[in-house]
Amino acid sequence: MRRRSTLKEVAAALDLSVATVSRALGGYEDIAPQTRQRVAEKARELGYVPNTAGRMLVSGRSGFVGLVLPVRGPNFVDSFLGQFVTGLGEGFVAKGVDLMIATASPGQSELDVLKHLVHSGRADGVVLTRIAEEDERVKFLLEQRFPFVLHGRLSSDSAHYSWLDTSGEAAFAQAFQELYALGHRHFGLVTIEESMTFRRDRESGLQMAIAEADDPTVRLSVARSPRFDEESHRAAISELLEREDRPTAIIGLFDELALMVMRQAQELGLSIPEELSVVGFDDVPAASYSAPGLTTFDQATRESAREIADMLARLVGGEAQAPLSRLKVPRFIARGSHGPAPQGARPRIRQI
Amino acid sequence: MRRRSTLKEVAAALDLSVATVSRALGGYEDIAPQTRQRVAEKARELGYVPNTAGRMLVSGRSGFVGLVLPVRGPNFVDSFLGQFVTGLGEGFVAKGVDLMIATASPGQSELDVLKHLVHSGRADGVVLTRIAEEDERVKFLLEQRFPFVLHGRLSSDSAHYSWLDTSGEAAFAQAFQELYALGHRHFGLVTIEESMTFRRDRESGLQMAIAEADDPTVRLSVARSPRFDEESHRAAISELLEREDRPTAIIGLFDELALMVMRQAQELGLSIPEELSVVGFDDVPAASYSAPGLTTFDQATRESAREIADMLARLVGGEAQAPLSRLKVPRFIARGSHGPAPQGARPRIRQI
DNA sequence: CGTGACTTCTAAAACGTTTTAGAAAATGTG
DNA sequence: CACATTTTCTAAAACGTTTTAGAAGTCACG
Numbered sequence: 001m002r003r004r005s006t007l008k009e010v011a012a013a014l015d016l017s018v019a020t021v022s023r024a025l026g027g028y029e030d031i032a033p034q035t036r037q038r039v040a041e042k043a044r045e046l047g048y049v050p051n052t053a054g055r056m057l058v059s060g061r062s063g064f065v066g067l068v069l070p071v072r073g074p075n076f077v078d079s080f081l082g083q084f085v086t087g088l089g090e091g092f093v094a095k096g097v098d099l100m101i102a103t104a105s106p107g108q109s110e111l112d113v114l115k116h117l118v119h120s121g122r123a124d125g126v127v128l129t130r131i132a133e134e135d136e137r138v139k140f141l142l143e144q145r146f147p148f149v150l151h152g153r154l155s156s157d158s159a160h161y162s163w164l165d166t167s168g169e170a171a172f173a174q175a176f177q178e179l180y181a182l183g184h185r186h187f188g189l190v191t192i193e194e195s196m197t198f199r200r201d202r203e204s205g206l207q208m209a210i211a212e213a214d215d216p217t218v219r220l221s222v223a224r225s226p227r228f229d230e231e232s233h234r235a236a237i238s239e240l241l242e243r244e245d246r247p248t249a250i251i252g253l254f255d256e257l258a259l260m261v262m263r264q265a266q267e268l269g270l271s272i273p274e275e276l277s278v279v280g281f282d283d284v285p286a287a288s289y290s291a292p293g294l295t296t297f298d299q300a301t302r303e304s305a306r307e308i309a310d311m312l313a314r315l316v317g318g319e320a321q322a323p324l325s326r327l328k329v330p331r332f333i334a335r336g337s338h339g340p341a342p343q344g345a346r347p348r349i350r351q352i
Numbered sequence: 353m354r355r356r357s358t359l360k361e362v363a364a365a366l367d368l369s370v371a372t373v374s375r376a377l378g379g380y381e382d383i384a385p386q387t388r389q390r391v392a393e394k395a396r397e398l399g400y401v402p403n404t405a406g407r408m409l410v411s412g413r414s415g416f417v418g419l420v421l422p423v424r425g426p427n428f429v430d431s432f433l434g435q436f437v438t439g440l441g442e443g444f445v446a447k448g449v450d451l452m453i454a455t456a457s458p459g460q461s462e463l464d465v466l467k468h469l470v471h472s473g474r475a476d477g478v479v480l481t482r483i484a485e486e487d488e489r490v491k492f493l494l495e496q497r498f499p500f501v502l503h504g505r506l507s508s509d510s511a512h513y514s515w516l517d518t519s520g521e522a523a524f525a526q527a528f529q530e531l532y533a534l535g536h537r538h539f540g541l542v543t544i545e546e547s548m549t550f551r552r553d554r555e556s557g558l559q560m561a562i563a564e565a566d567d568p569t570v571r572l573s574v575a576r577s578p579r580f581d582e583e584s585h586r587a588a589i590s591e592l593l594e595r596e597d598r599p600t601a602i603i604g605l606f607d608e609l610a611l612m613v614m615r616q617a618q619e620l621g622l623s624i625p626e627e628l629s630v631v632g633f634d635d636v637p638a639a640s641y642s643a644p645g646l647t648t649f650d651q652a653t654r655e656s657a658r659e660i661a662d663m664l665a666r667l668v669g670g671e672a673q674a675p676l677s678r679l680k681v682p683r684f685i686a687r688g689s690h691g692p693a694p695q696g697a698r699p700r701i702r703q704i
Numbered sequence: 705c706g707t708g709a710c711t712t713c714t715a716a717a718a719c720g721t722t723t724t725a726g727a728a729a730a731t732g733t734g
Numbered sequence: 735c736a737c738a739t740t741t742t743c744t745a746a747a748a749c750g751t752t753t754t755a756g757a758a759g760t761c762a763c764g
Contacts, residue, residue, distance in 0.1 A: 004471050017744045020475035022722060030741060057749045063474075064452065069441050079637060084432030089421050098474065100416065101451040103441030116728060119356055119401035121750095122415075122450065158725030253368030259641045266643070267392065274483035285431060286638035289611045291618070358750060369714045374752060385711060406750030409719045473720095711760070716753100723748085730741070 003047040014042050025050075033290035048256050056121075063338035064093060064100045066313055068113050068137075070130045071104050073229065079284040080301055087128065091309020097316070098126075100307075110135055116148050125316040127151065127308055133195040147315040149324070152197045159318045162315060162324040164308050168198055168281070169205030171297040171330045172251065173339035175279045176209040178250045178332070180218070183341035184277065189222045190233070190257045196209075202253060202281065221247055232256060237264050248276065248341045255280035255287050255296055262263030262290060262337060278320025283333055284287075299330055357398040366394050379403075408473075414453045414657050417444060417664055420465050420489075422482045423456050429617075431636040436503075439654035440479065443661020447528035449476075449668070463488055470498050477668040479660055483546055486548040499667040500540045501676070504549045514667060514676040516660050519634070520550050521557030523682045524603065527631045528561040530684070531601045535693035536629060538571045540599030542585075542609045549685050552604060554633065555610045562596065567659060572600050577609075585609060589616050600628065600693045607632035614642060625691035631678065635685055644688030651682055658674055669677040 011018045016039070024031045024039035027292065031039075042048075056062050067088060072078070085101070092099050100123060104113045114137050117123050121154040121283035125147035128137055130156060140150045142161060189206060194198060210218055221243070225264030237260055242248060252258030260274055270276050272292055280287060280296040289293035307326060314320035363370045366392070376383045376391035383391075394400075408414050419440060424430070437453070444451050452475060456465045466489050469475050477499035480489055483506060493500045494513060502515035531539065540556060544551060562570055573595070577588040589612055592602060604610030609634030614624055622628050623643060632639060632648040639646035660679065666672035 004473060007722095008720075018721080019723080019744055019746090020742085024742090026722080030742060033744080044629075047471065049468065049473075051720050052414065053405050053411075053748090055722080056405035056408055057403075057720075057751090069438065070459050072438060076436075078434050079431050080434065081437065082435075083429050085422065085433065085437055085453060086424060086430075089453050090538060093455040093457045099453040099455070101453060101581045102443050103438075103451070105445045119399065121356065122404045132596040217754075220377040256637075261422045263641065270465075284637065285608075286636075286641040289615065291643040293725045300578065316618050358751075359752095370712055370751080371716090371753080372712085374750095375713090378752080387712080397707060403750050406719090409721090409750075410752045412719075516764080705764105707763090709760100709762085712758085714755105714757075716755090718750090718753085721749090724746090725757100725763085726746105727744075727746105728742085730739100732739070 005048050006050070006051065007048070007302060010043050010048050012144075013046065014038060017252070044142070046320055055178075056137070060121075061095075061124050061316075062122055063117050064098050064123045065309075066100050066102050066117050068110055068117070068126060068128060069101060069103045069350060071110060076228075077091045080282070083301040084129065087305025088309045090302075091306035092313060095310065095313035095317070097309075099312050111140065111258060112117075114140060125149075125312045127312055131197045133197055133200060135203065144251075147312065149312040149315070151154065151304065151308060154197060155200070158325070159321060162311055164304055164311065164326045164328070165201075166299045166304065166328045166330050167205075167323075168201035169208065171281060171332075172202045172205035173209035173212075174282075174332055175251050176206055178280075178334075179251075179277060179279070179341075180213060180215075180252065180338065183251075183279070184250075185215070185217045185341070186245065186247045188250035189220060189253070190237055191222060191224055191253040192225050192228065192350040193226045194228065194240055197325050199253060205314040208249065233260055234264065241265055241268060241270075241350075247274075248336065250276065250278050252278070252280045255282040255284045255294060258294055258296065258337075259286055260288055262294065265282045266340040272337050275342055277338035277341070279338055287333075288335070290337075295335045295338040296333050299327070303325070304328060356403070357400050358403065359400070360393050362391070362400050363397065366390060375474075384445070386650075412473075413476050413668075414474055415448075416450050416475045417668065418454050418478045418659075420462055420468050420469065420480065421453060421455045423462060423666055426579075431638075432634070435653040436481065436657045439657025440661045442450070442654075443658035444665060447662065447665035447669070449665050463492065466492060470496055474647060477501075477664045479664055481561075483549045485552060486550055494560060499664065500663045502640075502658055503656065505677070506549060510677065512552050512675060514663055516656055516657065516663065516678045516680070517680050518651045518680045519554035519557075520682075521560065523633060523684075524554045524557035525564075526684055527559035527564070527603055527649075528558055530686075531603075531629060531631070531690065531693075532565060532567075532570070534629070534691065535701055536599075536601040537569045537693070538573070538597065540602035541574045541605070542602060543574060543576055543591060543605040544580065544612060545576050546580065551605060558603065563683045571599075572689045580645075582612075585612055586616065589613050593620060593622075594616055598628075601690065602630050604630070604632045607634040607646060609647055610648065610689075611636075611638055611642055614646065624689050627694055629689055629690035629693070633682070639685075640687070642689075647687045647690040648685050649682040649686050652680070656680060659682065 005350045007018045008020055013019045021039050063208055088099050102113050102117050104110055127149050131152040153163040153165045223236040223240040225233045238252045250261050258278050262278050265276050279293050283296045283298040287296050311324045359373055363373045363584050389669045399400045423569050441452050454465050454469050456462055479501050480501045483504040485504055505515040505517045524678045575588040575592040576583045602613050604613055610630050614630050617628050632646050635650040663676045
């Protein structure tokens with residue numbers, strides 16, 4: 001591997017001191033214009049690029065910002081991550097910051113990874129996703145006074161740190177309203193048990209909208225999948241679909257669940273949306289390829305990530321001080337999986 | 353932000369020299385066991401973590417490996433990236449290497465990003481995806497003798513560098529054979545114009561399988577989408593579907609194309625797989641949610657990425673020398689989108 | 705006790721950069 | 735010309751680590 005040229009070499013080639021070269025390149029005022037010119041030329045000629053390590057050492061900054069990857073089951077697929085990383089990359093590059101991805105090794109917790117990241121000085125800031133309701137990572141970062149931005153937010157304390165969130169409340173309230181207006185009165189919700197903030201927000205948005213409707217005929221049946229795997233989800237969904245009084249509209253906490261609802265409903269011979277309306281959240285690519293297309297909400301992940309990057313870069317660079325925050329409203333994407341509530345007697349499950 | 357403790361502080365607390373502390377922590381033989389013990393304890397007590405910049409400077413290594421993100425259109429979605437990044441993360445963490453993501457800023461080429469990465473010493477190695485047939489990035493890296501691993505491979509030279517590839521030839525040959533065995537004789541291929549190596553491999557796999565069948569009744573109709581956007585794809589597919597002698601089986605260069613074929617065919621009133629068989633490549637999540645499920649090939653992206661990470665870490669760490677390479681065979685995933693060729697007269701496009 | 709051979713430790717240099725404090729040179733002023 | 739001022743440059747220190755070369759101490763042995 002070819003060695004790269006250093007400040008010393010540029011200085012030697014011009015018979016100047018390294019200090020002068022450094023300051024010339026840094027655009028300082030006390031360097032004669034002519035000298036600055038010469039230095040710039042020679043630096044280009046020699047292909048000089050400042051060495052990162054040298055800079056890091058003296059500045060105390062790494063120029064990196066970390067993303068701690070959530071620990072994932074072996075078969076977990078996730079359209080979110082690619083978009084998120086792309087957006088972060090775009091946002092950071094505009095600020096001259098680089099993105100590093102920190103992964104937990106087997107047996108290591110996300111918190112361990114975070115601690116190492118903070119203490120080793122490999123990053124100047126960090127972005128966290130999938131926030132739990134009592135998130136120890138947030139506590140740690142606050143203690144350390146280490147810059148961070150959350151994708152999501154805690155219920156308490158949200159004034160003390162920076163975050164960007166997509167309002168799950170607003171979305172699920174809207175989902176309810178759209179379906180209510182179409183005549184639905186018995187709602188199903190397929191959700192998870194993990195205490196993630198996004199779960200809490202979406203669920204409470206739905207609850208509040210129901211309360212607000214103030215209609216005693218409205219009912220909500222909730223199916224909770226205890227573990228984060230397909231089998232567990234499938235069982236929870238079956239429970240909801242096969243009960244005697246099946247809801248006429250089912251909302252999935254996220255698209256994967258909604259898509260599974262559609263698939264399982266179709267396996268039972270139900271036609272969507274005539275006999276069952278389904279709504280999801282996220283707008284994953286699969287949502288537009290399913291038949292019928294899944295009605296859902298667009299999080300604009302990539303754009304959010306870009307904004308998060310921008311916020312964090314400003315925090316790290318000292319451009320912004322106090323906590324920054326931003327709440328986005330997801331966009332309703334009406335496709336074919338929802339429609340008017342079935343009339344009259346509840347259709348029975350057809351035999352196939 | 354709390355300052356982290358340094359070697360000097362640990363040394364002072366024990367009344368030892370920094371050298372001794374460094375060597376004790378490094379497990380050198382010429383440190384008395386008792387001293388080693390004391391140092392280890394004190395280091396733990398003070399929460400000492402070696403500073404990255406200091407290490408980088410003296411070792412000449414950054415401990416980072418880069419992934420240069422392909423430049424993407426604003427609406428490009430890509431289930432590949434998330435899996436790939438996850439796999440790389442998993443692979444690198446096992447080797448004590450960190451992953452950095454380098455993104456091109458607007459107007460910058462991937463090659464520029466790569467050059468900066470190499471010259472700034474921010475990374476010790478790099479992984480490249482989406483290899484073009486004449487890839488200038490590969491040329492540059494070879495010139496620089498900078499360690500890298502390709503996801504994919506060039507046709508020429510493949511002995512001179514390291515790569516991991518999933519055999520597109522094998523997959524497309526198999527796709528042909530499966531469909532041929534089901535009676536199909538007129539094949540359609542929806543592909544792109546860009547000169548990517550994966551395109552060339554898959555296309556030539558198909559051609560070779562056709563040649564090998566040595567059956568004069570076999571025909572292949574190719575539709576090439578000139579640009580990488582949905583509109584262009586749609587037009588290419590329409591051309592294939594609406595021609596007088598429509599193929600009975602259409603293969604998409606990748607799943608997105610195959611899924612679009614399915615959707616457009618269904619819009620034309622064709623039933624799949626009775627009137628048209630469709631096969632894709634990649635096994636994106638949407639492939640399992642479409643109706644019918646898309647028959648495709650599984651690349652095992654995450655696992656491949658893990659292997660790539662392992663290869664590159666070995667190259668960077670000096671464990672492995674010469675070029676490493678590995679060719680994987682994708683797994684055929686038979687779902688519902690392919691079946692026996694329609695009998696007798698070619699069914700006409702139904703009016704809807 | 706003197707010598708050599710170990711064992712255990714350390715001073716100092718090196719990595720490449722930025723910054724501080726001040727030197728040297730050029731210019732202006734009386 | 736002498737002095738002050740301004741402009742332009744530089745030596746040296748600092749960041750935190752690893753490594754090299756060697757010092758100091760200990761021990762065994764004749």
